[in-house]
Amino acid sequence: MTTNHSTRFLAVVVSALAATGSPLHSQPSPAAPHFSLVRPRFDAAHSVETVAYLDRFVRWPGNAGFDSSIMHVAGKLAAAGFVEKAAAKPTDRMTYRIEHYPMITTARDPAAPAGPRAAWEPLDASLSIVGAGGKSTPVLSFATNRNMLATNSFSTPDGGVSAELVRVSAVTAAALDSAHVRGKIVLADGRLGQLFTLAVQRGAVGVLAYSMPKYTQPERYTNSIQFTSVTYDSAARAWAMPISFAAREKLNAALAAGPVTLRAMTKSRFTQPAVELAIVAEIRGSVKPDERWVWSAHVQEPGANDNASGVGTLQEMARVAADLVKTGKEDPKRTLTFLWGQEITETARFISEDSERAKGIRWGMSLDMVGEDTQKTGGTFLIEKMPDPSAIWTRGEDHHTEWGGSVLKEDRMTPHYFNDYVLRRCLDQAKGTDWVVKTNPFEGGSDHTPFLNAKKPGLLLWHFTDVFYHTDGDRKEMVSASEMKNSGIAALVSGLTMASADGATARSIVSEIEKAALARLETERKLSADTLSRGGATAYESHILETWGAWYRDALKTTDDIEVGGSSAATKSAIAASVRRVEEATQKAIATLKSSTNK
Numbered sequence: 001m002t003t004n005h006s007t008r009f010l011a012v013v014v015s016a017l018a019a020t021g022s023p024l025h026s027q028p029s030p031a032a033p034h035f036s037l038v039r040p041r042f043d044a045a046h047s048v049e050t051v052a053y054l055d056r057f058v059r060w061p062g063n064a065g066f067d068s069s070i071m072h073v074a075g076k077l078a079a080a081g082f083v084e085k086a087a088a089k090p091t092d093r094m095t096y097r098i099e100h101y102p103m104i105t106t107a108r109d110p111a112a113p114a115g116p117r118a119a120w121e122p123l124d125a126s127l128s129i130v131g132a133g134g135k136s137t138p139v140l141s142f143a144t145n146r147n148m149l150a151t152n153s154f155s156t157p158d159g160g161v162s163a164e165l166v167r168v169s170a171v172t173a174a175a176l177d178s179a180h181v182r183g184k185i186v187l188a189d190g191r192l193g194q195l196f197t198l199a200v201q202r203g204a205v206g207v208l209a210y211s212m213p214k215y216t217q218p219e220r221y222t223n224s225i226q227f228t229s230v231t232y233d234s235a236a237r238a239w240a241m242p243i244s245f246a247a248r249e250k251l252n253a254a255l256a257a258g259p260v261t262l263r264a265m266t267k268s269r270f271t272q273p274a275v276e277l278a279i280v281a282e283i284r285g286s287v288k289p290d291e292r293w294v295w296s297a298h299v300q301e302p303g304a305n306d307n308a309s310g311v312g313t314l315q316e317m318a319r320v321a322a323d324l325v326k327t328g329k330e331d332p333k334r335t336l337t338f339l340w341g342q343e344i345t346e347t348a349r350f351i352s353e354d355s356e357r358a359k360g361i362r363w364g365m366s367l368d369m370v371g372e373d374t375q376k377t378g379g380t381f382l383i384e385k386m387p388d389p390s391a392i393w394t395r396g397e398d399h400h401t402e403w404g405g406s407v408l409k410e411d412r413m414t415p416h417y418f419n420d421y422v423l424r425r426c427l428d429q430a431k432g433t434d435w436v437v438k439t440n441p442f443e444g445g446s447d448h449t450p451f452l453n454a455k456k457p458g459l460l461l462w463h464f465t466d467v468f469y470h471t472d473g474d475r476k477e478m479v480s481a482s483e484m485k486n487s488g489i490a491a492l493v494s495g496l497t498m499a500s501a502d503g504a505t506a507r508s509i510v511s512e513i514e515k516a517a518l519a520r521l522e523t524e525r526k527l528s529a530d531t532l533s534r535g536g537a538t539a540y541e542s543h544i545l546e547t548w549g550a551w552y553r554d555a556l557k558t559t560d561d562i563e564v565g566g567s568s569a570a571t572k573s574a575i576a577a578s579v580r581r582v583e584e585a586t587q588k589a590i591a592t593l594k595s596s597t598n599k
Ligand SMILES: [Zn+2]
Pocket: 298, 306, 307, 368, 369, 446
């Protein structure tokens, strides 16, 4: 395919659009007024301070570290002017409440009898090789590896236990049977949870497993351990340790030299009954209070980037929003909701527990891993898109992350303007800076999924690949104030713009989406032409273009809900015109593609 062919095609589209008066030319961002208010006020030092506070704890629902983190954020909200809901007067527009949910076992918890679920907290642990004359060689210690104890591990007697180490070649019942593990400590490469269940059933006192994903570069970051959990088993009262590459090497070397005795000490705290806390803070809309933009940041997990950075960034967004509303600089017409709590559980509950409220939830955005100092962690800032055809045909600039995504079916597509709208806001924030903004096709696994499950627009702001993902290397030193600032400003302005969107704003966003549609069609046409030149099927490639065209045509139609109070006639006609133009451009792209094969 010759290059001039495509420019000629684009020239045709541009002139056609110019003829119809489409406002394609670069125009000021519809969010510019909000940026100019938010930027000078956003102080990432507040987020950094909260990251440092949360970084002290291994946070799981119901445990002291989780609760202390929730209280920390609540204190910041009160200081910013949010009033505790129970004490609020009707005139108090900015309120927060701490929600309490007794922790109970769920169906997913077969080993735990139905009833209260215990909260868990690691307190201490160590592992060493017992040498001749009782001299011991340390292998792992909680002080340097706070992920070394799997969630739901029980404590050993105070001084620890000594037992023979036995390695199994596979995590199977047969391998465990032939290893005679009763009273021993079992080592394997593989999934810790599975090994724990099989070994404890056979009387093992504890288990050690190595299974660090490649993207954590374990042979370089040899001390990293990814946190994990095992089934709660109050009968066996055993323990389990995920181990680092370095520990695995040390144990294998010792076993190669002869029989090995280990000394393991574990100390943990179970709290029962336990209560899961969450915070809901809101700035009530002045015109459409039942229509909501929702941000969420999960509190659980031990990581600084995952997700103390999201907690701290959202907290500073709330402070800035409160300051702007208090000073009358902003008057959101729709309600702004800020959630902190247990990942997925809190957002799913906020959507499902009040069906009336759910009707008015219009957008959901998850801030999860927004602070990575990419010089140290690798990776880039990413917007994980709602399902679009790049999750079916992942090609060109579109790439799944090493976290992993599956190929979606066409019936999973959720055409919506939210992807490109948020991308534009992030690119607005990146303009003139070295902030790198990329997107990835839908993968799942964070607080955006409950919104999508409820057929609402939902997306995720995060970073990947983070080489310290879920490891005990994910500490406050890996968090960047400027990454939190950039993602926080872009996220807050995205919400403020939608919360007060008038006709002009809505029409400006419509043209942004139209522009994105045309650019995407041109990109896909080129990729398909290239595939055809290498023997691809015209019908199949045409179908890809048709699917993208249809996705954007339907995404444009969803812009009808942007204007506060409903679309005006001018907005409706702008939408209709854009839909028509994208439809035309789709057919032109397909025709151009087909004609290119005839040459
Ligand atoms: Zn996370």
